[in-house]
Amino acid sequence: MRILLSTYGSRGDVQPLAGLGLALQALGVEVLVSAPADAEFVELLDRVGLPLAPAFMPVRQWIETAKLSGERLPRLAARMVPAQFDAITAAAKGCDAIVATGLFPSTAAAQSAAEVLGIPFVLATFCPLILPSPHHPPMPYPGWPHPPGMTDNLALWAFNAQAMDALFGEAVNAHRATVGLPTLAHVRDHVITRRPWLASDPVLSPWQPNDLIDAVQTGAWILPDRRPLPTELEAFLDAGEPPVYVGFGSMAMQAAPDAARDAIAAVRSQGRRVILAQGWANLTRIDDRDDCLAVGEVNQQALFGRVAAVVHHGGAGTTTAAARAGAPQVVVPQVADQPYWARRVADLGIGAAHDGPVPTVESLSAALKAALAPETRKRAAATASTIYPDGAKLAADRLVAAINGKEL
Structure with a gap:
């Protein structure tokens, strides 16, 4: 059995797919991952022994290309869909199924590839807000803010379908026609499918x-991570009380150019030391004081259980990692689903949601004070034991059973 796992996005898209890949390998499945060939993803997949079939372009290169072009989403989608279709179709030859996540034009291309090849397709997402439901509203798309006064969730999802048709419909349908597939009345519902998978923790x-x-x-x-922490980081952790981790992952933090300076000052105001994760924002130290250490990409699973709190952007993966470790969180949401994760952290009482994407010393200090409170740490520790650890195994078992003739 051979399965293609396809994604196009940041580390938050690639890493969980690698977790599923390892679970499938444990069942004897041959796995191939179609993902952007950025150096960090190449290293990640090579480290865990998953072969890479490169997507049409590294994602950082695509971000720069999109910025320089000045093109809007419909035109960018028209460039991505056929290019991703070609990359995914080439990788999927001889595969028994495609599991896809990531940016919508990429998942649409993966689904078209599965249709052309005549193999099953599974759409997976890491946040409930991607999936239509009367219980929550959709995320608004650029240029398509929710209409003023429209609060009914079903009405908002109907509006969301219109928005996605306007943004992606022409690109998806034009390409489908060129490869002999029927065009779609509504691209969102076809790509999401009637039975998508939600790869997020139920708590x-x-x-x-x-x-x-x-x-x-x-x-x-x-994705299990057994890497030891760097020697310098171990020494820093051992040199004093648990520090506060600050990192914004794949967010460039362009709206907050002083994020590192303000975060360090806020953490110091709470009498804590700082671990600064450089990330795509390239956070750096502001002075040579020994209470701050800047690190690159490290094993969060080993680190988060040893810190006083985790300050982050609210990606699904980082939120889950901190919750599993029992570390109180401060979420500074930037885009997309991140405000949702900030609300969930606050609602569960396992941390604080920062108000808006631009932290100041004062606003971050207040959020940190709440996160560092004893009652927050107690709730975070209690919640840690409830996080389901085997989502990738459950998905792998289900996928293999489906390909062997059972319902997806």
Whole structure:
């Protein structure tokens, strides 16, 4: 059995797919991953022994290309869909199924590839807000803010379908026509499918069944990480009380150019030391004081259980990692699903949601004070034991059973 796992996005898209890949390999499945060939993803997949079939372009290169072009989403989608279709179709030859996640034009291309090849397709997402439901609103798309006064969730999802047709419909349908596939009345519903998979933890992001779709919640796809922490980081951890971790992952933090300076000052105001994760924002130290250490990409699973709190952007993976470690969180949401994860952290009482994407010393200090409170740490520790650890295994078992003739 051979399965292609396809994604196009940041580390938050690639890493969980690698977790599913390892779970499939444990069942004897041959796995191939189609993902952007950025150096960090090449290293990640090579480290865990998963072969890479490069996507049409490294994602950082695509971001720069999109910025320089000045093109809007419909035109960018028209460039991505056929290019991704070619890359995915070439990788998927001889495969028994495609599991896809990531940016919508990429998942649409993966689905078209599966249709052309005549193999099963599974759409997976890491946040409930991607999936239609009367219980929550959709995320607004650029240029398509929710209409003023429209608060009914079903009305908002109908508006969302219109927005996605306007943004992606022409690109998807034009390409489908060129490869001999029928065009679609509504691209969103076709690509999401009637039975998508929700790869998120049911405690952190519970899914409420509804009549719109029959989603399958597997639990988060967690990639085991057994790497030791760097010697310098171990020494820093051992040199004093648990520090506060600050990192914004794949967010460039362009709206907050002083994020590192303000975060360090806020952490110091709480009497804590700082671990600064450089990330795509390239966070750096502001002075040579010995209470701050800047690090590159490290094993969060080993680190988060040893820190006083985790300050981050609210990616699904980082939120889950901190929750599993029992570390209180401060979420400074930037885009997309990150405000949702900030609300969930606050609602569960396992941390604080920062108000808006631009932290100041004052606003971050207040959020940190709440996160560092004893009652928050107690709730975070209690929640850690409830996080389901085997979402990738459940998904892998289900996928193999489906290909062997059972229902997806």
